[in-house]
Amino acid sequence: xxxxxxxxxxxxxxxxxxxxxxxxxxxxxxxxxxxxxxxxxxxxxxxxxxxxxxxxxxxxxxxxxxxxxxxxxxxxxxxxxxxxxxxxxxxxxxxxxxxxxxxxxxxxxxxxxxxxxxxxxxxxxxxxxxxxxxxxxxxxxxxxxxxxxxxxxxxxxxxxxxxxxxxxxxxxxxxxxxxxxxxxxxxxxxxxxxxxxxxxxxxxxxxxxxxxxxxxxxxxxxxxxxxxxxxxxxxxxxxxxxxxxxxxxxxxxxxxxxxxxxxxxxxxxxxx
Amino acid sequence: xxxxxxxxxxxxxxxxxxxxxxxxxxxxxxxxxxxxxxxxxxxxxxxxxxxxxxxxxxxxxxxxxxxxxxxxxxxxxxxxxxxxxxxxxxxxxxxxxxxxxxxxxxxxxxxxxxxxxxxxxxxxxxxxxxxxxxxxxxxxxxxxxxxxxxxxxxxxxxxxxxxxxxx
Numbered sequence: 001x002x003x004x005x006x007x008x009x010x011x012x013x014x015x016x017x018x019x020x021x022x023x024x025x026x027x028x029x030x031x032x033x034x035x036x037x038x039x040x041x042x043x044x045x046x047x048x049x050x051x052x053x054x055x056x057x058x059x060x061x062x063x064x065x066x067x068x069x070x071x072x073x074x075x076x077x078x079x080x081x082x083x084x085x086x087x088x089x090x091x092x093x094x095x096x097x098x099x100x101x102x103x104x105x106x107x108x109x110x111x112x113x114x115x116x117x118x119x120x121x122x123x124x125x126x127x128x129x130x131x132x133x134x135x136x137x138x139x140x141x142x143x144x145x146x147x148x149x150x151x152x153x154x155x156x157x158x159x160x161x162x163x164x165x166x167x168x169x170x171x172x173x174x175x176x177x178x179x180x181x182x183x184x185x186x187x188x189x190x191x192x193x194x195x196x197x198x199x200x201x202x203x204x205x206x207x208x209x210x211x212x213x214x215x216x217x218x219x220x221x222x223x224x225x226x227x228x229x230x231x232x233x234x235x236x237x238x239x240x241x242x243x244x245x246x247x248x249x250x251x252x253x254x255x256x257x258x259x260x261x262x263x264x265x266x267x268x269x270x271x272x
Numbered sequence: 273x274x275x276x277x278x279x280x281x282x283x284x285x286x287x288x289x290x291x292x293x294x295x296x297x298x299x300x301x302x303x304x305x306x307x308x309x310x311x312x313x314x315x316x317x318x319x320x321x322x323x324x325x326x327x328x329x330x331x332x333x334x335x336x337x338x339x340x341x342x343x344x345x346x347x348x349x350x351x352x353x354x355x356x357x358x359x360x361x362x363x364x365x366x367x368x369x370x371x372x373x374x375x376x377x378x379x380x381x382x383x384x385x386x387x388x389x390x391x392x393x394x395x396x397x398x399x400x401x402x403x404x405x406x407x408x409x410x411x412x413x414x415x416x417x418x419x420x421x422x423x424x425x426x427x428x429x430x431x432x433x434x435x436x437x438x439x
Contacts, residue, residue, distance in 0.1 A: 049291045127336055130382050131385070198399075
């Protein structure tokens with residue numbers, strides 16, 4: 001293709017930038033169309049992504065195992081083979097126990113919730129550094145709907161953002177677009193936990209200027225928004241401050257670290 | 273053709289970012305993989321190709337997020353163009369430029385993405401604009417490897433062309 005002359009090229013580049021800015025302004029809060037396209041794209045790459053995730057998890061496990069072997073070899077060369085076997089057995093047992101514990105916890109959470117839920121496996125984390133999300137291997141065909149709360153045994157993970165037939169993207173609590181109604185479990189102060197686009201960091205704005213919140217307090221869902229069931233762990237308060245308007249706000253760490261979650265529960269809702 | 277190549281590169285980078293990076297975090301942070309091919313193409317082939325690669329990979333990023341469209345496209349395009357301005361360094365100097373460019377690009381793209389989120393009504397604090405050192409360093413450290421990968425392919429193509437011309 002022949003390159004357009006200098007001035008024409010500049011005009012084309014400016015037009016391109018203006019067009020992109022226009023598209024951004026039109027879609028800046030995310031639209032049904034952007035979500036549909038994202039869902040379709042996610043569905044298209046889901047098999048490859050799931051396979052890659054499982055392969056990477058397998059390799060990561062093996063690397064950890066090999067590292068432990070090398071370490072053992074250095075320390076006790078004479079007992080290397082025996083130790084390796086013993087460690088392998090222990091690792092396998094530990095993995096089995098850990099998996100068993102996770103599944104039991106998920107099962108207990110499911111029974112405690114007393115509402116229909118879909119269990120899903122995490123198969124991906126966000127591809128962009130400014131967008132905190134994860135991908136699960138259940139979608140619309142399994143009863144997952146946009147906006148549905150997503151929970152783990154430790155507490156709230158986030159809510160469903162885009163839904164494809166067999167996968168869904170979950171907007172994490174730390175996402176800059178996320179907000180959850182919370183209550184201080186100790187004092188009962190009500191507020192809203194807002195994402196900060198930083199992994200494992202939330203800003204909590206309390207509604208009352210006299211909210212008696214302290215560092216270390218547990219925050220649970222208030223149930224006021226009607227999206228999340230009441231009383232689920234959301235975060236722990238790290239520091240409390242009072243803004244110029246007199247309102248109390250707090251920095252908090254989410255109760256669930258999404259990088260350590262392998263199984264989540266999606267609450268079945270009627271849909272948007 | 274080159275758009276298809278850049279799209280394939282972007283797709284691979286996004287898949288690796290979503291499925292493999294979470295298993296290889298350092299201090300809880302992963303690198304910004306999709307930015308690396310943009311930096312490499314810019315440094316190796318100049319402003320125009322850098323902007324093309326950035327535009328295509330950025331558009332793919334926008335598409336997969338389901339949020340605002342155009343942010344990733346513009347940011348990555350600008351990154352590719354800016355890296356293209358740095359093209360021309362050779363040898364060890366180029367590797368250092370790649371490290372610096374990837375680190376700066378990762379930090380700037382993240383900050384600009386968050387700023388766009390904030391401008392769109394997201395409630396993000398200004399401190400979120402500052403990236404963690406682990407994230408920047410991790411991205412920067414990987415840059416020479418991606419550059420070498422692309423450079424190797426380019427050198428191989430050039431040699432094949434030269435051999436064909438001699439014959």
